[in-house]
Amino acid sequence: MKAAVVVFPGTWSDGDCTWALQNIGIDVRKVWHRESSFAKDELVVLPGGFSYGDYLRCGAIAQFSPVIEGVRSHAAKGGLVIGICNGFQILCESGLLPGALVRNKSLQFRCEDTYLIPGSNSPFTKNIKSNHALQIPISHGEGNYYADEQTLDLLEEQDRIAFQYSNSIGDVDQNSNPNGSSRNIAGIINDRGNVLGMMPHPERACEQLLGSEDGNQIWLSLLEEYL
Amino acid sequence: MDFELLQKVAMTRDEYDRLVNMLNREPNELEVGIVGALWSEHCGYKHSKPLFHHFPTEGETILTKTGEENAGAIDLGDGWCAVFKMESHNHPSAIEPYQGAATGVGGILRDIFAMGMRPIALLDSLRFGPLGDRNNKYLFNGVISGIGGYGNCVGVPTVGGEVQFDKSYSGNPLVNAMCVGIGRVENLLSASASGPGNPLLLVGADTGRDGIHGATFASVELDENAEEMRPAVQVGNPFLEKLLLEACVELAEEHNDWIVGLQDLGAAGLTSSAIEAASRAGTGIDIDVTLVPRREEKMTAYEVMLSESQERMLVIPKKEHLDDVIHLFRRWEIRADVIGSVTDDEHVTIREGKEVVARMPVTIPTDPPMYSPSTMRPSELDDLHNQDLSVIPDVKNAGIELLNLLGNSNITSRQMIYRQYDHQVLNNTVVLPGGDAAVLRIKGLKQGIAVTTDCNARLVALEPRVGSSIAVAEAARNIVATGSRPVAVTDCLNFGNPEKPSVAYQLEQAVLGISDACRKLGTPVVSGNASLYNETPVGQILPTPSIGMLGVSDSSEDSLTIVPNENNILILIGADLAQGIESLSGSEYATQKLGFTAGKPFIDLDYEVKVQKFILDAHKAELLTAAHDCSEGGVAVALAEMALAASLGLEAGQIDCGSRVDASLFGEAQSRFIIATDSQDSLSFLEKMLQDSDISFSVIGLAHGERFQLGPIDLSISEMREEYEEGLHRLLDS
Numbered sequence: 021m022k023a024a025v026v027v028f029p030g031t032w033s034d035g036d037c038t039w040a041l042q043n044i045g046i047d048v049r050k051v052w053h054r055e056s057s058f059a060k061d062e063l064v065v066l067p068g069g070f071s072y073g074d075y076l077r078c079g080a081i082a083q084f085s086p087v088i089e090g091v092r093s094h095a096a097k098g099g100l101v102i103g104i105c106n107g108f109q110i111l112c113e114s115g116l117l118p119g120a121l122v123r124n125k126s127l128q129f130r131c132e133d134t135y136l137i138p139g140s141n142s143p144f145t146k147n148i149k150s151n152h153a154l155q156i157p158i159s160h161g162e163g164n165y166y167a168d169e170q171t172l173d174l175l176e177e178q179d180r181i182a183f184q185y186s187n188s189i190g191d192v193d194q195n196s197n198p199n200g201s202s203r204n205i206a207g208i209i210n211d212r213g214n215v216l217g218m219m220p221h222p223e224r225a226c227e228q229l230l231g232s233e234d235g236n237q238i239w240l241s242l243l244e245e246y247l
Numbered sequence: 248m249d250f251e252l253l254q255k256v257a258m259t260r261d262e263y264d265r266l267v268n269m270l271n272r273e274p275n276e277l278e279v280g281i282v283g284a285l286w287s288e289h290c291g292y293k294h295s296k297p298l299f300h301h302f303p304t305e306g307e308t309i310l311t312k313t314g315e316e317n318a319g320a321i322d323l324g325d326g327w328c329a330v331f332k333m334e335s336h337n338h339p340s341a342i343e344p345y346q347g348a349a350t351g352v353g354g355i356l357r358d359i360f361a362m363g364m365r366p367i368a369l370l371d372s373l374r375f376g377p378l379g380d381r382n383n384k385y386l387f388n389g390v391i392s393g394i395g396g397y398g399n400c401v402g403v404p405t406v407g408g409e410v411q412f413d414k415s416y417s418g419n420p421l422v423n424a425m426c427v428g429i430g431r432v433e434n435l436l437s438a439s440a441s442g443p444g445n446p447l448l449l450v451g452a453d454t455g456r457d458g459i460h461g462a463t464f465a466s467v468e469l470d471e472n473a474e475e476m477r478p479a480v481q482v483g484n485p486f487l488e489k490l491l492l493e494a495c496v497e498l499a500e501e502h503n504d505w506i507v508g509l510q511d512l513g514a515a516g517l518t519s520s521a522i523e524a525a526s527r528a529g530t531g532i533d534i535d536v537t538l539v540p541r542r543e544e545k546m547t548a549y550e551v552m553l554s555e556s557q558e559r560m561l562v563i564p565k566k567e568h569l570d571d572v573i574h575l576f577r578r579w580e581i582r583a584d585v586i587g588s589v590t591d592d593e594h595v596t597i598r599e600g601k602e603v604v605a606r607m608p609v610t611i612p613t614d615p616p617m618y619s620p621s622t623m624r625p626s627e628l629d630d631l632h633n634q635d636l637s638v639i640p641d642v643k644n645a646g647i648e649l650l651n652l653l654g655n656s657n658i659t660s661r662q663m664i665y666r667q668y669d670h671q672v673l674n675n676t677v678v679l680p681g682g683d684a685a686v687l688r689i690k691g692l693k694q695g696i697a698v699t700t701d702c703n704a705r706l707v708a709l710e711p712r713v714g715s716s717i718a719v720a721e722a723a724r725n726i727v728a729t730g731s732r733p734v735a736v737t738d739c740l741n742f743g744n745p746e747k748p749s750v751a752y753q754l755e756q757a758v759l760g761i762s763d764a765c766r767k768l769g770t771p772v773v774s775g776n777a778s779l780y781n782e783t784p785v786g787q788i789l790p791t792p793s794i795g796m797l798g799v800s801d802s803s804e805d806s807l808t809i810v811p812n813e814n815n816i817l818i819l820i821g822a823d824l825a826q827g828i829e830s831l832s833g834s835e836y837a838t839q840k841l842g843f844t845a846g847k848p849f850i851d852l853d854y855e856v857k858v859q860k861f862i863l864d865a866h867k868a869e870l871l872t873a874a875h876d877c878s879e880g881g882v883a884v885a886l887a888e889m890a891l892a893a894s895l896g897l898e899a900g901q902i903d904c905g906s907r908v909d910a911s912l913f914g915e916a917q918s919r920f921i922i923a924t925d926s927q928d929s930l931s932f933l934e935k936m937l938q939d940s941d942i943s944f945s946v947i948g949l950a951h952g953e954r955f956q957l958g959p960i961d962l963s964i965s966e967m968r969e970e971y972e973e974g975l976h977r978l979l980d981s
Contacts, residue, residue: 029580030486032402036674039690070400073486129395131669159669161399224671229688229804231679 021100021246022047024062026091026107028082029053030074033067033104033223040226041065044239053082056090063100063242064091066107068159068221078121078162079109088114100242101215102144105160108207108217117210117217118175119167125200129161133231134198134220136206137186141179142213147241153186154234156220158198163219165201165208172202182216183207252276256283257463262616269611277549277597277605282612284515284553285522288466288779291615294745295777298758302772303765308734309773310432317358317438317511318428319773321735321797327689328432329696330364333372333425333739333795335778338465340422342473343480344389348422349397350481353488353557355426356401357511360492361560363436363499364428367673368687369398371408371424372700372739372793376417378656378978386420387979394424395667400485401492405668406676406685409700412656418783419469423739423776425795427698429689434499438510440524440532440563443591445507447521447532448569450576450583451491451559453542454517457481458555462514468744468782487558487581494579495560502575505568512559518552518612520561521587522595526613533596534587536604548597548604563589622755623748631709634845636828636837642909645883645959648836650970652880652913653887657835659974678806681892683725683876684796688803695803697731699796703879704789706833706848707760711753711790713848714833715760717917718794720855723768724876726798727859728920730807730866736765737795738775743787745779753790754779761792767852768859770796807866809875810892811923811950816930817889817897819882820937821858821919824945825905830914835879850917854942858918861940865922870933873923883912883957885921886947890955891971896964899948900956908959923950 023041027034027050038048051058058064072081082088088110095101095116103111111117124130135153138145148154167175175181183206187196197204199219207218222235253263256279266274266282274282285291292299304313310320310328318332336351352369359366371394376383398405403426440447458481495509508528512520517534525532536551546554562583564572569585576583590596595612597605642648652658665680677695678686684699701722707714723733738761743750765772781788800806811817831837832846865871877885890897904911924930930946937944947957955962 030400030489032489032672036672039674069402070486070489073400073484073489075486129399129667129669131671132666157671159399159671221671224674226674229677230671230674 021243022062023065024049024051024058025065025067026051026053026087028071028085030071031067031069033069036223037065037067040223040235041239043226044236046239051087053085053087056086058090058094058099060099063102064094066103066110068105068107071106071110078106079113082110083114092116095215098214103217104221104223105219108219111215111217116215117208118171119165121162122164122166123162124164130198131159132198133157135186135188135196136183136220137190137192139179139182142182142209142216143242143245144216144238145182145241147244148237150234150237153188153190154237155232156222156225156235158220160219163199165205167202175208178211180209181205182209183218252279255460256280257287257467258283262286265616270607275605277552278607280549280553281518281605284462284518285612286615287462289462289514290519292777293615294618294620294779295740295754297617297619298755301758301762303762304771304773306771309771313773317361319735319737320435322432323694323799325692326431327429327692328435329427329429329797330359330362331425331427331737331795331797332358332774333423333737333793334776335739335741336422336424337420337741337778337781338469339480340390340420341418341469344386345393346480346482348390348393349483350557351422351424352394352397353483354513355424356403356488356492357560359426359428360495361438361509361511363434363509364430365496366403366426366428366492367675368427368685368698369403369405369424370698370700370795371405373408373410374416374421374791375412376414377412379981380417383417384979390420390422391664391667397483397485399669401489402672404670404672404676406670407680407699410661410664411704413789415786415789418785419781419788421741421791423793425700425737427696427797434503436499436509438524439508439527440530440589441507441528442565443530443589445563445566445589446569446585447534447587447589448562448564448572448583449539449559449586450562450581452484452487452556453540454551454554454556455542456546456550456554459550459553461555465514466780468780470784481555481557483557490579490581491558491560494576494581498575505571506562506564508563510561512561514555516553516555522609522612524561524563525595525609531590531592531594531609532587533590535598535600537600538584538586540582540584548599552597620746620751621748622752624752625749628710631845632847636831636846639837639840641907645908645912646962649883649887649960649962650967652835652884653967654970654974655835656974656978658880658884660971663975677803678729678808682809683728686729686731686800686803686806693802695800697726697729697798697800699725700793701725702791702793704791705844707757707792708789709833709844709846710848711756712760713850715757715792716764716852717848717850718792719761719764719768720850720917721878722794722796723770723859726796727862728807728874728876730805731798731800732863733768733770733796733798735773735797736770738772739793740777741781741788741791741793742779743782750787757790757792764852767856807871807874809873809889811873811889811895812925813895813951815872815923815925815950817886817921817923817947817950819919819945819947820922820942822916822943824882824911825903826907826910826914826916828907828910830910830916834881834913834915836909836913855918857940858942861936861942862920865933865936870924870929871922872925875921877919877921879915881913881915883960886957887955887967889921890964891968893950894964895950896952896954897948897957898951902947902958904958912958
């Protein structure tokens with residue numbers, strides 16, 4: 021499996037994603053937003069940042085970039101796509117995932133550690149070996165996941181909630197919710213299970229030196245699935 | 248001459264006459280505008296430059312000559328270097344706190360990537376009036392949001408800084424932004440317009456009417472009419488800055504040979520940028536304002552030359568590579584326009600199409616008059632030094648006093664501030680905010696860098712020379728506490744009106760004090776900034792020479808934090824725990840009790856150097872598990888901060904607090920650290936090292952349990968945490 025990291029004007033997590041993926045041994049190429057095609061076996065990564073300055077709404081302008089057409093057709097063919105933070109916002113704006121990310125309940129930007137309980141229904145999470153909540157940081161002002169009740173029920177029924185915010189011992193409740201997200205949702209997958217969007221930054225939890233290696237579990241889960 | 252015009256550019260009559268003499272004729276309006284901007288205090292350093300010769304500026308690892316480039320550059324070894332600088336944006340932040348702070352961050356970032364280096368860290372040294380006042384709350388919230396709004400969007404982590412409160416800053420906040428960048432030594436760029444015939448390329452944002460007279464505005468006192476100066480506050484676009492940053496770094500890293508110079512546009516916009524670049528190279532420049540892309544109609548030449556529209560850079564490409572450079576910026580979706588060229592006539596020539604609208608030798612605007620005003624030691628200092636501190640009765644309930652200090656705005660947790668800043672982007676932050684200094688690793692290298700800002704302005708007010716030495720020593724202590732070596736200093740000299748003899752005294756003594764300490768500690772001053780005229784009709788600010796310090800960690804992954812492990816032994820280094828009353832001088836505790844700050848600050852710089860060396864030696868010998876420097880609130884607060892960070896109590900009920908319990912627990916004597924070690928064997932080694940170096944110390948106790956027991960203090964960790972974490976929230980909600 022190889023990775024293609026997309027770069028929009030204003031993206032800044034591309035370097036961190038490249039670093040984290042290469043450390044695991046995955047080949048990475050960077051794709052400027054004006055290109056638009058991906059290979060079948062590529063993991064397409066939409067990284068974090070402030071694409072187009074987050075002007076208008078986060079991800080609202082990026083969805084019109086030429087590269088999104090390529091992402092759409094890649095996803096339609098069953099290719100893997102992961103959107104992290106701004107990438108998740110872009111996937112929702114483009115309609116590749118349901119719901120929307122709105123302003124944090126605190127009305128402030130938050131950069132802090134969170135703990136995540138992974139779901140089990142996607143190649144991104146089903147092989148995660150950890151028996152404790154994953155420690156992965158967030159860094160966002162608009163990470164509050166919102167969808168109507170019908171959609172939320174559907175996500176639950178179809179086991180499409182990929183990550184939920186919890187505390188360090190695994191309690192999923194209001195106290196462990198850093199931004200007000202409905203049902204403590206930190207990440208979701210599409211109905212086919214090949215497109216994942218998540219607000220926390222796994223590429224920042226890539227070395228113990230930086231505080232946690234738990235983010236690597238996601239890439240390792242994918243590698244196990246596809247090797 | 249139109250005296251209203253002179254006032255707009257804050258030029259005195261004498262300065263005007265000097266200009267007429269140098270030109271040998273009367274200048275026109277545009278020429279007055281140009282010279283007024285460059286002769287302003289902010290750009291010209293008229294009252295501060297005469298003092299700078301005191302600073303030690305050289306060292307083995309210093310790569311640039313102080314003041315000659317945008318920022319100071321330090322050799323890190325293995326072909327890498329770090330550049331750093333601090334700049335103030337005080338006056339704009341007083342009027343429009345969000346944009347004032349945001350554009351302060353933008354400006355300092357540009358100073359770094361103008362040298363071809365990639366910014367990897369931001370820090371902010373902030374001062375506000377007490378938060379009980381609504382206006383101060385508004386300024387505080389605006390500035391914090393502005394720093395985050397700009398830094399987070401650009402994708403450079405904000406990893407440190409400080410915030411202090413005092414009534415003298417009411418209505419006159421201080422916003423000093425510091426930036427550190429790294430890169431390969433061979434990619435260091437110069438801001439020099441050399442090579443006559445080379446084009447001048449303006450890249451980035453269009454030019455508008457924002458910020459005109461910003462440099463002037465920063466050079467005068469804030470009076471009742473200050474609000475009307477809002478148009479002098481610039482507006483930031485961090486998204487464009489991010490694109491500019493990437494383009495400039497790419498230019499430096501991959502196409503260094505295409506350009507001869509790169510300069511950012513800051514105070515006084517195109518005027519200062521072009522003229523300073525020409526001055527450095529000994530050349531001239533010729534600019535046609537009609538070629539400058541504008542965002543508003545009917546702008547005059549004056550407005551174009553003095554606009555401080557943000558996110559613009561001046562690139563001086565080699566003639567033969569002009570198209571290559573334009574193409575690079577276009578690829579990053581940034582506009583690039585040729586607006587003139589480098590000449591060999593050593594003049595600055597401004598045209599409007601074919602018509603020359605201003606012309607003078609480059610040496611005139613870059614040669615402002617220098618002032619060395621008379622100084623006078625403020626009369627109250629001696630009285631304050633002689634204040635009998637024993638009028639404060641010794642503490643009755645030390646536990647309550649500690650809780651008060653933990654909730655005090657100058658001590659309480661700043662987490663609610665720094666969690667609004669992205670402090671992890673770029674995956675380099677090894678020691679996060681919340682400790683003494685931040686440490687960043689450099690990918691591929693063993694060595695890393697440590698960064699901090701510090702200044703206890705109350706001590707500077709009490710005794711400017713000693714207080715300023717203390718500021719440098721504290722900053723160095725912050726660096727040393729992470730296991731890194733202090734290497735160099737940048738400063739931001741924030742003072743009142745220098746035409747007042749008492750302020751001139753403070754400024755002169757501060758520069759001397761910084762120099763004393765930098766010389767002893769071996770940390771030359773490699774860059775800096777001065778912000779004067781920080782006064783409102785109500786009064787002037789405390790003299791605040793903010794120190795930004797850079798350190799080098801020989802092994803960034805082995806850095807120390809303030810967090811001890813369970814059952815570690817905690818030791819006070821640098822002094823015995825038992826202190827006399829003079830230890831309360833200038834302290835937060837005594838200020839609370841007296842209602843004003845008094846006492847005589849003191850530091851033994853030779854001893855300070857010895858203690859810092861001990862810490863680094865002990866760290867190298869792997870004897871330490873944690874370290875924290877003692878500052879506001881003294882030993883008790885330092886121990887409390889470590890306990891809260893580790894969520895561990897303290898067993899030190901039996902310590903000897905001497906005859907003044909308050910001085911021992913809350914006094915702020917200098918040159919002290921708390922260290923932690925994990926075994927009796929290590930403790931024995933440390934004790935031997937300390938005795939051999941003749942450094943005083945006291946073993947405090949064990950990090951253990953759920954209660955914090957220190958002499959007469961017996962508190963639960965949870966009640967301490969409540970005070971510490973709620974401190975700022977309570978003040979903001981009041």
